Amino acid sequence: DTAVSQTPKYLVTQMGNDKSIKCEQNLGHDTMYWYKQDSKKFLKIMFSYNNKELIINETVPNRFSPKSPDKAHLNLHINSLELGDSAVYFCASSQGRGTNYGYTFGSGTRLTVV
């Protein structure tokens, strides 16, 4: 039983395309996140939702739009993909907004824009 699952695992697409990444967690957590890990391995937060409410929106291009239909799902839609969007995107979840227990991560989506 996968706790945080992301699809797809790999995504290769051309510049200019629009793509979506889906994330689901079955841990009963009420907060979900999107992080981006670039080629230098830095993990940077992009967005966070708590019970479907957007609570963190870091400085990311507005081509990136998160959507949370319910507290178990957080999807990421990317418009007009650029070469610089190539990275690994990790979804994560946690209980509550606090950071007492850390996050559980999904296995990542490796996005390659060509």
Add this chain to the structure above:
Amino acid sequence: RKEVEQDPGPFNVPEGATVAFNCTYSNSASQSFFWYRQDCRKEPKLLMSVYSSGNEDGRFTAQLNRASQYISLLIRDSKLSDSATYLCVVNGGKSNTGKLIFGQGTTLQVKP
């Protein structure tokens, strides 16, 4: 200055060695601290939380020095399976958004 700084390494050590990693953080309001482990091409996984009094989990010991804004991880009796990248993680300060800030990671390679 980066919010969380780590020496990226790599640290190459023989099996059985003791190795220590350090990390500094810039936000004095940070309240929660963790070490995560990330294997190559895998997701980060929580290794341990770091408490003010220091804490130990088997061969792993974490220490926190709030005055110096410094966190450490000590691994005793290194195993080949300890080879990974170790990420120092702190929360983003007083705001209760749950934001965790990750260091770049320190790579450990344990050799036979």
